[in-house]
Amino acid sequence: MQVPELDAKTVTSLIADATAAPSMHNAQPWRFRFLSGPRTVQLYADLDRAMPHTDPTRRALHLGCGAALFNLRVAAAHAGWEPETHLLPDSSDPQLLAAVHLTDPVSSSFHLAQLHPAVRRRHTSRHPFADKEVPEQIRTALCDAAAEEGGQLTFPGAWHVDSLLELVRDAEGHDTLDPDRFEDVARWTRIGAADADTATDGIPEYAFGPRKRDGKAPVRDFAGRRPIADRGSTTFEETPQLALLGTPGDHVGDWLRAGQAMERVLLLATLEGLATALTSHPLEVPELRRLTRDPLSDTGAVQMVLRLGYGPQGTGTPRRPVDEVLERF
Structure with missing residues (x-):
């Protein structure tokens, strides 16, 4: 398989997909850093977006960041990269939650790529659901x-x-x-x-x-x-x-x-x-x-x-521009 080009447009698209993830009250408590040399995306917690009253341990913050990390993996697989993922890669920096190294494509990312059409379609639905049991x-x-x-x-x-x-x-x-x-x-x-x-x-x-x-x-x-x-x-x-x-x-x-x-x-x-x-x-x-x-x-x-x-898919909520959450090196 031909290795895709990892240009600025592709990186922007990957991060845009990552930020489509849900987070508590849509606070979007994440930051990303792209290291072009090793082709690695780092995910950081944005503690300025923590919720001291309802999430003092920052458990929910980490769940939201984990969801963004999964979307990033799906987007990378869809773009033709294998997302080699390491959680908590630096014990001296607790805000660095994950590093995703984009390696040459291999078959293990196939099932991730299949989920990509749902990344932008998924919304939280605050509407009634039908009286129909999930099979x-x-x-x-x-x-x-x-x-x-x-x-x-x-x-x-x-x-x-x-x-x-x-x-x-x-x-x-x-x-x-x-x-x-x-x-x-x-x-x-x-x-x-x-x-x-x-x-x-x-x-x-x-x-x-x-x-x-x-x-x-x-x-x-x-x-x-x-x-x-x-x-x-x-x-x-x-x-x-x-x-x-x-x-x-x-x-x-x-x-x-x-x-x-x-x-x-x-x-x-x-x-x-x-x-x-x-x-x-x-x-x-x-x-x-x-x-x-x-x-x-x-x-x-x-x-x-x-x-x-079964019911309305819900209304999309806004997302910050990629330039606000992404640093490039």
Whole structure:
């Protein structure tokens, strides 16, 4: 196979695909550095975009960066490069999360490249899903996808789903009792036409979705008590289809692997015609996060709650220009 050219346009395209990844409140907590000599892309955490009230350990920040890393790998494979990836390559620099060396193409990247059409199509959907069960064969494929990246995806039974929904309500109660927790949401939401239409990060009001009038789906209301013009309300599903993404451990490397597993699952789900959403609310309170785990499962730590189903794919949220997140050397 002919080695493709790695010019400035190609590098820009790779990073643009990487930044299409989801992150908590669309804070986009990543920076990239391209080293042209060794053909290596380095991924750094952008701690200025951390959330001290709801993510003090920066676990969610690392999940978002892991998702961006997976998108980078997919984009590289699609462009004809083999993404040789090393997590946490320099113990003296904790902000350097990964290094991706772009080597001559080999066949092992074939399955990654197949996911590329979903990179720009995947959006978080804050809309109701249809009362249609996800087929077992798709569930199995999603579990296999998570396992490919060292993650564990499980579909909880009815009692566990009810427990998770109760934990979501408890998390909402914590927000009420501790107004400081809303500061992170306020910082990363864009309300009003002027802010929403020009935003390059955060969640603009047009992506909030309708208010939940009824139903049990765990849908976070990013507006809070702030009025949103022309925003309606609707009924969400009574029996939401949830999945838990976990890892055996619960350290920085596990978080980065979880982010990659999460994005692999989301991209495959998108290709399978599913709408997807992420629910981190009960995971933002340590005592509630511990309760999300099924005590009968072998999952070590729950990293994300996914909501899957058939419905609108969701509204895209803005991304920062590549020049703001990429340095070239």
